[in-house]
Amino acid sequence: MRWLGVAGWEIAFDGRVLYFDPYLSRFDYRLPGGPLVPDPAVVDRLLNSGRLAGPPELIMISHGHWDHMADVPQLLGRSGWASKTIHTIGTETHRHLLAAMGTPAARLKNYIHATGGEDLEFGDGAYRVQVIRSLHSQSRGYGFFAPGTRTAPPAAPASITDLVEGGTLAYQVTVADRLKVLMFGGTNFVERELAGLRPDVVAISMTDHSSLHRYLDRLLTTLGGPRYVIPVHHDDMITGFDAPGLAATVDRTAAQQLKEAVHRLRLRTEVIEPEHLRPLLF
Numbered sequence: 179m180r181w182l183g184v185a186g187w188e189i190a191f192d193g194r195v196l197y198f199d200p201y202l203s204r205f206d207y208r209l210p211g212g213p214l215v216p217d218p219a220v221v222d223r224l225l226n227s228g229r230l231a232g233p234p235e236l237i238m239i240s241h242g243h244w245d246h247m248a249d250v251p252q253l254l255g256r257s258g259w260a261s262k263t264i265h266t267i268g269t270e271t272h273r274h275l276l277a278a279m280g281t282p283a284a285r286l287k288n289y290i291h292a293t294g295g296e297d298l299e300f301g302d303g304a305y306r307v308q309v310i311r312s313l314h315s316q317s318r319g320y321g322f323f324a325p326g327t328r329t330a331p332p333a334a335p336a337s338i339t340d341l342v343e344g345g346t347l348a349y350q351v352t353v354a355d356r357l358k359v360l361m362f363g364g365t366n367f368v369e370r371e372l373a374g375l376r377p378d379v380v381a382i383s384m385t386d387h388s389s390l391h392r393y394l395d396r397l398l399t400t401l402g403g404p405r406y407v408i409p410v411h412h413d414d415m416i417t418g419f420d421a422p423g424l425a426a427t428v429d430r431t432a433a434q435q436l437k438e439a440v441h442r443l444r445l446r447t448e449v450i451e452p453e454h455l456r457p458l459l460f
């Protein structure tokens with residue numbers, strides 16, 4: 179597994195590559211008007227230097243916000259990958275947003291429209307993907323950035339606010355009988371939807387959760403005390419992969435919060451602190 183920054187992952191096994199929320203451009207979202215400016219050169223550099231593997235055979239989308247989905251159209255549109263089948267999973271809204279951003283129609287034919295609850299098999303049983311109904315983060319005022327849904331492709335998105343949330347999904351990938359990986363893109367979850375899941379590795383989103391009831395305690399308990407947990411969504415989302423200060427933008431208190439929760443609950447869970455693009459082997 180390779181952390182792609184924000185909530186993103188590359189998962190590679192048995193010659194296969196999967197992406198979850200692959201946001202790589204890391205453009206400055208704070209500029210006036212929040213212009214949406216994906217940067218294909220970043221993806222080229224990562225692929226050419228071997229710091230990202232591709233093409234993926236599956237892209238999983240947690241929700242429609244730019245820091246999760248803005249690069250999916252350019253990834254699906256890469257000319258060098260045109261002959262490869264790439265499935266994409268997300269909600270109806272995410273599909274409409276991808277179409278509005280210019281995703282090639284041929285790619286959208288391989289779009290898997292999910293609502294949560296799907297239990298899918300890929301690669302003739304090589305791996306299984308469970309799509310899990312989930313929730314977006316809710317910050318202090320109980321709201322969140324750019325909520326909303328779309329029932330048809332809107333005008334071409336120009337601003338980050340045009341990429342609405344459109345529902346939030348989590349994903350559990352089971353690699354044969356070897357490993358179960360559960361990934362979140364939002365700092366929230368539906369407790370009942372996770373009942374019975376026993377992932378080995380959980381990527382836990384760590385944006386503000388102060389308005390949620392016992393976020394980490396409930397999550398770790400519901401999942402039965404996973405073997406490994408990894409904090410994500412705790413970097414600054416804009417510092418480039420080659421910038422010397424990148425590691426320092428990662429909020430170290432996220433791992434600390436997880437360690438404290440593990441201690442409080444008397445679990446044996448190991449907290450792994452991810453570094454951008456550095457492979458984690460399981």
Ligand SMILES: [Zn+2]
Nearest residue numbers: 241243314343
């Ligand atoms: Zn979001």
